[in-house]
Amino acid sequence: MQPQLTENLKNIIAGIVNVESNDTCNENANMSSMTPAGQMMKFASEVSKIYALENLVSPKFKEAHEKGFIHIHDLDFYSSKTTTCLQYDLADMFEKGFYTKHGYIREAQSISTYATLATIIFQTNQNEQHGGQAIPAFDFYMAKGVLKSFRRHLKRRILSFAEIRNGVEITKEFENNAKEFLLKNISSIKCNENEIKLLKEYFEINKNDLIKLLVEAYEDTKNETYQAMEGFLHNLNTMHSRGGNQVVFSSINYGTDTSEEGRMVIRELLKATSSGLGKNETPIFPIQIFKVKEGLNYTENDYNLAQSDFDAALESVKNQKISYENELEDKKIKFEAPNFDLLLLSCETSSRRLFPNFVFLDSEFNKHEKWRIDDPEKYKYEIATMGCRTRIFENINGEKSSLGRGNLSFTSINFPRVAILTRKNVENEIAEMEKAKKFANEEEKNNKKIELLTKEFQERVLEFTYLAGEQLYERYNFQKTALAKQFPFMRSNNLWKGLGLKDGNEEVAEAINSGSLSIGFVGGANAMYALFDAEHGTSEIAYKVLYDTIEKMGTVADEFRDKYHLNYSILAT
Numbered sequence: 001m002q003p004q005l006t007e008n009l010k011n012i013i014a015g016i017v018n019v020e021s022n023d024t025c026n027e028n029a030n031m032s033s034m035t036p037a038g039q040m041m042k043f044a045s046e047v048s049k050i051y052a053l054e055n056l057v058s059p060k061f062k063e064a065h066e067k068g069f070i071h072i073h074d075l076d077f078y079s080s081k082t083t084t085c086l087q088y089d090l091a092d093m094f095e096k097g098f099y100t101k102h103g104y105i106r107e108a109q110s111i112s113t114y115a116t117l118a119t120i121i122f123q124t125n126q127n128e129q130h131g132g133q134a135i136p137a138f139d140f141y142m143a144k145g146v147l148k149s150f151r152r153h154l155k156r157r158i159l160s161f162a163e164i165r166n167g168v169e170i171t172k173e174f175e176n177n178a179k180e181f182l183l184k185n186i187s188s189i190k191c192n193e194n195e196i197k198l199l200k201e202y203f204e205i206n207k208n209d210l211i212k213l214l215v216e217a218y219e220d221t222k223n224e225t226y227q228a229m230e231g232f233l234h235n236l237n238t239m240h241s242r243g244g245n246q247v248v249f250s251s252i253n254y255g256t257d258t259s260e261e262g263r264m265v266i267r268e269l270l271k272a273t274s275s276g277l278g279k280n281e282t283p284i285f286p287i288q289i290f291k292v293k294e295g296l297n298y299t300e301n302d303y304n305l306a307q308s309d310f311d312a313a314l315e316s317v318k319n320q321k322i323s324y325e326n327e328l329e330d331k332k333i334k335f336e337a338p339n340f341d342l343l344l345l346s347c348e349t350s351s352r353r354l355f356p357n358f359v360f361l362d363s364e365f366n367k368h369e370k371w372r373i374d375d376p377e378k379y380k381y382e383i384a385t386m387g388c389r390t391r392i393f394e395n396i397n398g399e400k401s402s403l404g405r406g407n408l409s410f411t412s413i414n415f416p417r418v419a420i421l422t423r424k425n426v427e428n429e430i431a432e433m434e435k436a437k438k439f440a441n442e443e444e445k446n447n448k449k450i451e452l453l454t455k456e457f458q459e460r461v462l463e464f465t466y467l468a469g470e471q472l473y474e475r476y477n478f479q480k481t482a483l484a485k486q487f488p489f490m491r492s493n494n495l496w497k498g499l500g501l502k503d504g505n506e507e508v509a510e511a512i513n514s515g516s517l518s519i520g521f522v523g524g525a526n527a528m529y530a531l532f533d534a535e536h537g538t539s540e541i542a543y544k545v546l547y548d549t550i551e552k553m554g555t556v557a558d559e560f561r562d563k564y565h566l567n568y569s570i571l572a573t
Contacts, residue, residue, distance in 0.1 A: 012046045045076035052078035056478060061471040070468050071412045073520070073573075077130035078475065081482035083515055084131030085386045086406035088121065088495055090141040099492040100124060110152065111221070111265070114145030115228035119235040122248045125495060126241040128487045129406070132249035135286075136384030136402045138269075139254040140377075143261035146225055150189040150261075151182045153220035157213045158203050166204070178203075189218055190260045190322060211324050218322040226268040233272055236285045250286035253359070253384040255297055255346070258338040266342050267320070270349045270356075287387050288356035290346045296373055297339035305335065306344055314348055317341040359385055366393070368400060389571050390518070396567055397513045404497030405514050409475050411468040412520030412573040413461060415527035422457045423530055453531045454545050458552060465519055465553045469560040469568065472517040476566065480509035517566055519557060520573035521550065
């Protein structure tokens with residue numbers, strides 16, 4: 001190691017050791033860098049960054065990074081070859097069980113267990129990636145857990161009734177037979193007429209008593225689901241997944257499961273979110289994303305109906321109860337879209353807690369040609385996001401989907417730095433032109449200035465877009481040489497689709513090529529202010545320049561996609 005590098009490292013480590021009396025050194029809001037574990041993370045992080053820049057990153061990329069024109073994200077994880085984030089397909093893991101380092105976790109049997117296992121999966125997989133973790137269809141995956149809990153509660157209620165009221169002896173065999181009967185014949189937490197008839201005959205209970213037991217079992221399940229969602233939120237805000245007291249950077253997507261079970265999950269999740277944590281704090285995680293779809297959870301008629309008496313509509317949503325009496329059900333406000341009530345509740349929750357965010361499935365770029373409203377697995381063809389920005393959907397190397405895929409890495413362009421340098425150059429140029437008396441009036445001068453500012457800013461941005469694209473490709477070529485055994489949890493459970501097919505000593509190239517390489521940008525508003533003394537929200541010129549610039553970046557991403565046959569994208573960092 002060169003002498004000056006050793007001195008630099010010494011100063012860096014000294015800065016970590018000598019904890020400042022403020023929090024300005026906290027580069028990650030989700031990490032306490034001054035705790036012992038946080039300091040150890042920082043020691044490793046800083047050494048790893050230096051190693052990567054000196055040995056793994058090409059000089060031209062290193063120079064641009066150190067000068068602040070681009071930022072290579074998660075540089076400290078560069079050497080480990082990790083990928084950034086992942087959207088879990090949890091269907092198999094919940095229904096078939098999954099492997100951890102120390103054993104096999106069998107199939108979950110209740111919504112409480114489903115919610116707990118979801119946090120364990122989040123926590124475990126966080127250690128194999130350097131970015132966030134996400135569930136693309138939380139309502140669909142959790143729904144079966146709700147049904148399992150309902151069957152258990154219904155069995156307990158019916159057997160207790162039979163024992164107390166009818167004097168039936170509840171043997172182990174009788175209990176097992178009842179369990180098998182319910183598993184075979186009860187397919188929803190709201191039983192239909194045929195299911196009620198079967199229950200009546202099998203357990204020899206009159207209809208009035210049976211309906212009371214069904215309502216009680218439903219309420220038991222609702223209470224358990226609320227507690228499961230409350231525990232889910234508390235766990236994701238307290239379970240540390242790395243040194244430095246970091247909790248998982250987690251996200252969940254939901255809103256399109258119309259089953260009674262999936263709807264119950266989201267109703268209770270939103271209620272728990274609105275209630276907050278132990279002292280009414282807003283839960284930071286998971287970031288929640290509600291998927292809005294015309295006809296499924298939104299129609300104009302429903303919107304107008306809700307607006308006519310919003311308080312009554314919201315109250316109807318919050319206090320939904322199961323009923324087997326049509327005249328009682330008819331008193332509720334009836335919406336066209338089956339999940340419009342959940343959209344209402346999500347908007348009310350977001351007004352209190354800032355979550356959920358919203359993503360619109362009807363946007364042209366979010367549509368999937370295979371999506372059908374009556375498909376029980378339609379979530380496979382729905383966009384899902386990681387946090388507020390990372391969008392994985394199109395796939396040049398496989399099926400268009402969000403499931404089992406994620407971002408590989410991303411590098412951002414520092415828009416404000418580019419804009420400030422552009423402004424200095426252009427002002428000097430304009431001053432020279434003014435001396436040469438090339439402007440007839442002030443308007444002509446201003447128009448020329450805008451023209452030059454736009455041209456130079458966009459040229460510089462595109463220059464760094466090409467640079468970032470090549471740097472991402474260099475990093476990908478390093479990442480793809482990782483061995484499958486370096487990611488044991490993702491591999492043993494095939495969480496990153498294709499990784500489960502790999503031998504432990506095989507390289508991961510063919511599996512991870514479904515991921516995205518993202519060219520980011522930061523500081524759009526600041527850059528426009530630096531150029532035009534106005535942000536894009538208040539100036540038509542600034543808006544058009546920023547929009548056109550990002551559009552041009554998108555064209556470059558398309559070029560890289562075609563050139564390297566990889567999923568390049570643009571994102572707002």
